[in-house]
Amino acid sequence: MNAxxxxxxxxxDEGTKRMIRRAILKAIAIPGYQVxxxxxxxxxxxxxxxxxxxxxAAILGRADVLKVIDQGSDDTTNAVSIxxxxxxxxxxxxxxxxxxxxxxxxxHRIPEAPLSEGQVLVYQVPIPxxxxxxxxxxxxxxxxxxxxxxxxxxxxxxEDIARHGHIATTYAYPVEVAGRYVMDPSPTPKFDxxxxxxxxxxxxxxxxxxxxxxxxxxxxxxxxxxxxxxxFRVQSFDRPCALCGAEGVYLxxxxxxxxxxxxxxxxxxxxxxxxxxxxxxxxxxxxxxHV
Amino acid sequence: xxxxxxxxxxxxxxxxxxAVMDALARPxxxxxxxxxxxxxxxxxxxxxxxALALADADAALWLDEALxxxxxxxDFLRFHTGARIADAPSEAAFALVSDxxxxxxxxxxxxGTPAYPDRSATLVLAVCDLSDVEGWRLDGPGxxxxxxxxxxxxxxxxxxxLARNHAGFPQGIDLILAAxxxxxxxxxxxxxxxx
Numbered sequence: 001m002n003a004x005x006x007x008x009x010x011x012x013d014e015g016t017k018r019m020i021r022r023a024i025l026k027a028i029a030i031p032g033y034q035v036x037x038x039x040x041x042x043x044x045x046x047x048x049x050x051x052x053x054x055x056x057a058a059i060l061g062r063a064d065v066l067k068v069i070d071q072g073s074d075d076t077t078n079a080v081s082i083x084x085x086x087x088x089x090x091x092x093x094x095x096x097x098x099x100x101x102x103x104x105x106x107x108h109r110i111p112e113a114p115l116s117e118g119q120v121l122v123y124q125v126p127i128p129x130x131x132x133x134x135x136x137x138x139x140x141x142x143x144x145x146x147x148x149x150x151x152x153x154x155x156x157x158x159e160d161i162a163r164h165g166h167i168a169t170t171y172a173y174p175v176e177v178a179g180r181y182v183m184d185p186s187p188t189p190k191f192d193x194x195x196x197x198x199x200x201x202x203x204x205x206x207x208x209x210x211x212x213x214x215x216x217x218x219x220x221x222x223x224x225x226x227x228x229x230x231x232f233r234v235q236s237f238d239r240p241c242a243l244c245g246a247e248g249v250y251l252x253x254x255x256x257x258x259x260x261x262x263x264x265x266x267x268x269x270x271x272x273x274x275x276x277x278x279x280x281x282x283x284x285x286x287x288x289x290h291v
Numbered sequence: 292x293x294x295x296x297x298x299x300x301x302x303x304x305x306x307x308x309x310a311v312m313d314a315l316a317r318p319x320x321x322x323x324x325x326x327x328x329x330x331x332x333x334x335x336x337x338x339x340x341x342a343l344a345l346a347d348a349d350a351a352l353w354l355d356e357a358l359x360x361x362x363x364x365x366d367f368l369r370f371h372t373g374a375r376i377a378d379a380p381s382e383a384a385f386a387l388v389s390d391x392x393x394x395x396x397x398x399x400x401x402x403g404t405p406a407y408p409d410r411s412a413t414l415v416l417a418v419c420d421l422s423d424v425e426g427w428r429l430d431g432p433g434x435x436x437x438x439x440x441x442x443x444x445x446x447x448x449x450x451x452x453l454a455r456n457h458a459g460f461p462q463g464i465d466l467i468l469a470a471x472x473x474x475x476x477x478x479x480x481x482x483x484x485x486x
Contacts, residue, residue, distance in 0.1 A: 008301065009301045009302070009305075014300065014301060014304065015347060017304075017305075018304075018344070018345060018346075018347050018349075018350070019349060021308045021312070021344075021345060022345060022350060022384070023409070024312060025311065025312060025315055025345075025413065025465070026408075026409035026411070026465075027409075028312065028315045028316050028433075028478065029315055029465045029478035029479055029480060030408050030409060030460075030461045030478075030479070030480065031432045031480060033408060033409065033461060035409045036407075036409075058308075059305075059308070059309065059312065060305075061302065061305045061306065061309060062302060142406045142407075143406060145406075146404075146405035146406045147405075177432075178431070178432045178480065180460070180461065181461075198435075200435075202312075202313075202316045215316075216432075217315075217316045217317070217432040217433035217480075218316060218317060218433055218435075219432070219433060219434060219435040220432040220433065221432075
């Protein structure tokens with residue numbers, strides 16, 4: 001019996017799960033296309049991952065091992081509460097280790113450790129429509145997708161270049177999926193975009209407030225939009241992680257005091273912990289040991 | 292007497308869904324499906340399991356001629372799913388086809404619209420043989436380089452039908468091939484060629 005009694009397995013009723021499951025199947029068959037679904041009220045406010053939670057609840061089985069990250073971290077409020085939610089309502093095993101998880105729900109990061117076949121990455125999505133800030137009418141954006149008319153998006157990226165000298169979009173950077181639909185990868189840093197391409201894991205996206213589900217099947221081409229003379233480039237950091245010394249990973253800035261002290265550490269806490277357990281130490285590693 | 296449904300409705304349905312999801316996400320792979328149902332013939336345990344897992348009052352079923360022949364099949368599905376049995380193939384979310392070789396033309400089923408390609412049918416075909424080491428060559432989303440798939444029995448012009456279906460992307464139907472104990476899927480995004 002579940003620890004939280006009175007609820008169905010994984011909180012949602014079976015009718016809702018079937019509806020979400022049917023939406024997921026169509027989303028997989030039409031990569032990058034946003035499937036409307038009848039998003040439910042969840043016991044958490046919009047913006048806290050109601051879409052991702054519903055997708056996770058619909059796919060989760062007893063044998064799954066769930067990991068939840070919030071900006072790469074397993075330890076922040078959103079991640080802790082969603083992990084506890086499923087531990088209570090579905091009684092599934094939970095983990096913070098990327099390699100051990102079968103289902104990873106994420107709010108805006110893709111783990112640094114390469115994902116594997118058989119894993120499912122579930123994204124929490126605030127605004128699924130990549131064209132929404134360019135065209136507010138749903139009737140119009142739907143038509144634009146139907147016609148594969150994405151000129152607006154290229155104009156937006158061009159205006160970035162005209163104004164800033166480079167494409168200034170750094171997160172929710174639009175991608176083209178399998179050569180057809182332009183998709184919002186959710187507000188992940190563009191640093192993570194290349195990980196979506198040819199990813200061995202299945203990627204599912206749930207937007208609760210906006211009532212949309214979309215998907216990228218494994219080994220699918222995901223191309224970040226760019227121009228020949230302004231190719232897509234990811235952020236780079238001029239120093240390694242202060243705790244584990246990792247290079248080529250996404251870093252968070254952490255303020256240490258009110259005198260301008262700061263350090264840059266791995267955004268992916270599991271990756272950082274694993275490296276430190278293996279004996280890697282960064283320049284700030286010693287200080288961190290007694291914080 | 293009415294044959295029973297899932298013995299564990301929550302977890303059996305989840306297991307069947309995950310098998311279908313994995314099959315669609317990785318076209319050409321065979322996913323195990325332990326169907327323990329004993330539905331009235333000619334409805335196979337696999338077709339029954341997929342219907343019970345995914346159909347309900349919001350997702351109508353269509354039955355091929357062989358399945359319509361014995362009213363016990365429709366009674367079984369209606370009782371366990373609550374789904375409407377559609378008269379016209381174009382009204383169904385899921386089409387169950389037990390005589391796969393006589394499957395109607397895909398154009399008879401809902402194809403979705405350019406704005407809503409998801410409003411399209413999923414065809415579930417019962418086959419006897421299913422193999423991922425020989426047969427057609429598949430490529431597309433979900434497939435690393437290429438995959439192979441062979442299934443029988445199927446309509447003689449299956450390859451041409453699949454080519455037309457793929458050419459209509461993003462509109463079209465999605466196909467689930469269910470053999471005893473396992474299934475494979477061919478979503479509209481998959482390009483299927485002679486092996």
